[in-house]
Amino acid sequence: MDKKWWKESVVYQIxxxxxxxxxxxxxxxxxxxxxxxxxxxxxxxDVIWLSPIYKSPNDxxxxxxxxYRDIMDEFGTLEDFDTLLEExxxxxxxxxxxxxxxxxxxxxxxxxxxxxxxxxPYRDYYIWREKSxxxxxxxxxxxxxxxxxxxxxxxxxxxYLHLFSRKQPDLNWDNPKVREEVFDxxxxxxxxxxxxxxxxxxxxxxxxxxxxxxxVKNGLYGDPFPYCVHGPHVHEYLQEMNKRVLSKYDIMTVxxxxxxxxxxxxxxxxxxxxxxxxxxxxxxxxxxxxEHGKWSNKRFKLTDLKEVMNRWxxxxxxxxxxxxxxxxxxxxxxxxxxxxxxxEYREVSAKMLATxxxxxxxxxxxxxxxxxxxxxxxxxSIEDYRDIETLNAYxxxxxxxxxxxxxxxxxxxxxxxxxxxxxxxxxDSTNAGFTAGTPWINVNPNYKWINAKSxxxxxxxxxxxxxxxxxxxxxxxxxxxxxFELLLPDSEEIxxxxxxxxxEKLLIVCNFTDKHVEFEIPEAxxxxxxxxxxxxxxxxSIDTTEEKATLRAYEARVYKM
Numbered sequence: 001m002d003k004k005w006w007k008e009s010v011v012y013q014i015x016x017x018x019x020x021x022x023x024x025x026x027x028x029x030x031x032x033x034x035x036x037x038x039x040x041x042x043x044x045x046d047v048i049w050l051s052p053i054y055k056s057p058n059d060x061x062x063x064x065x066x067x068y069r070d071i072m073d074e075f076g077t078l079e080d081f082d083t084l085l086e087e088x089x090x091x092x093x094x095x096x097x098x099x100x101x102x103x104x105x106x107x108x109x110x111x112x113x114x115x116x117x118x119x120x121p122y123r124d125y126y127i128w129r130e131k132s133x134x135x136x137x138x139x140x141x142x143x144x145x146x147x148x149x150x151x152x153x154x155x156x157x158x159x160y161l162h163l164f165s166r167k168q169p170d171l172n173w174d175n176p177k178v179r180e181e182v183f184d185x186x187x188x189x190x191x192x193x194x195x196x197x198x199x200x201x202x203x204x205x206x207x208x209x210x211x212x213x214x215x216v217k218n219g220l221y222g223d224p225f226p227y228c229v230h231g232p233h234v235h236e237y238l239q240e241m242n243k244r245v246l247s248k249y250d251i252m253t254v255x256x257x258x259x260x261x262x263x264x265x266x267x268x269x270x271x272x273x274x275x276x277x278x279x280x281x282x283x284x285x286x287x288x289x290x291e292h293g294k295w296s297n298k299r300f301k302l303t304d305l306k307e308v309m310n311r312w313x314x315x316x317x318x319x320x321x322x323x324x325x326x327x328x329x330x331x332x333x334x335x336x337x338x339x340x341x342x343x344e345y346r347e348v349s350a351k352m353l354a355t356x357x358x359x360x361x362x363x364x365x366x367x368x369x370x371x372x373x374x375x376x377x378x379x380x381s382i383e384d385y386r387d388i389e390t391l392n393a394y395x396x397x398x399x400x401x402x403x404x405x406x407x408x409x410x411x412x413x414x415x416x417x418x419x420x421x422x423x424x425x426x427x428d429s430t431n432a433g434f435t436a437g438t439p440w441i442n443v444n445p446n447y448k449w450i451n452a453k454s455x456x457x458x459x460x461x462x463x464x465x466x467x468x469x470x471x472x473x474x475x476x477x478x479x480x481x482x483x484f485e486l487l488l489p490d491s492e493e494i495x496x497x498x499x500x501x502x503x504e505k506l507l508i509v510c511n512f513t514d515k516h517v518e519f520e521i522p523e524a525x526x527x528x529x530x531x532x533x534x535x536x537x538x539x540x541s542i543d544t545t546e547e548k549a550t551l552r553a554y555e556a557r558v559y560k561m
Contacts, residue, residue: 010366013048061421148221186241208231340514393411493511
């Protein structure tokens, strides 16, 4: 197999607003990240993926960019960024930037020009359409954040498309000038010395020109996705980007590709495609969806999770590379969603989930605080939430769909993006050591006992378990490059699989329940000598000669055969 540094790396995602505040204004910043680089070095990660730090009015926390070549005032300056890059590189840590080029802010100079007149040179940088026959929007599409995907602009008596917030107008990638601007900007950052890009909703940059009405499913608007995900020119534009920019640097690229299938992923990330290194899919994230889409309190089924993971492991094997994640800035906390965040089982289930994830084939992503077993937050009042998607959903579900307020709050406690955005829990001092000021969003009250300070020097902590997993990845090629084979596809309790590289084999067994569960070593492996590579219980308590084992609550074991 073709060896690459980005296959062997572990990526750590930082959401800068919530990571570490250096100046007491309640908002995390670049100097705060610099302060914590030694912590990340200690953890052993190789790459930092920074959520957007560009100039932004913050309608969607930095995913609405008003200047791609400058830094958000609250985060610092370009000089601070240069220092961050230099200090990270000194420690052998690479920096990957978030590239948001499906849309800009409506305060970007291109859009300010674009809306001035129909013949402005920048008009065609965005997607403008005439009113429909009845004077309403051009079609029935809904935005991801609720409401219509079209915003009327009285100045030219036309509508512009925004698949997200109305302050995030979609760029028109069919205009070669737009592509030129984007490629220039990417080159500018790469010449600064950054190590790659995570590309926000990159599967949405090409739209079907006819833009027909979408199917109205259970919401108030038509579904735009069949017409603006994996659109007619998306691969052509990414191949152009690769040829013009990406291929000239030794970097890592990962695309956020909503609605991607295994077959489609091979087009984006296939070894022979000259597009991206890997993509994020959302099939395992969608397992908890209910009748109101993501707004649900449903628990996933383990057999469904296996089906998804197995399909991606098998489907991309030898053809493309998997990215592995259980949480990010848009998802609830992994231990609350896939594990058990009760006091009794939080630590052991957080370690089990880490074992499960890091032992698959692909590049693992750790979201800030995941290495501490940080949990979802249940704010009592909607006033404590900050996320535009959450606030819009609260309004739509209660006021337009008539759902019960307590039920909607329960959905929010389960899946709001703010679960991942509460401040990083550094210690047990006020505001978890995140800020000396008033934090932009409240800290999760459990910071008193879940924090970095209490874990870094505790050999049995979640932090040190992650550190061991990351070390093992550097010591054993099989963890990175070994083939994958799923066992027990029908068990709702145990997730087990085998990794194979040459004569080496690893057997990974994870109990996803709080019960004791019997497990039998597969026939083909009986009689072979086994040692425990890592376990989230005391390894000395495990009899490796047994062919049958009783797994304790949320127990994870990795046997080296």
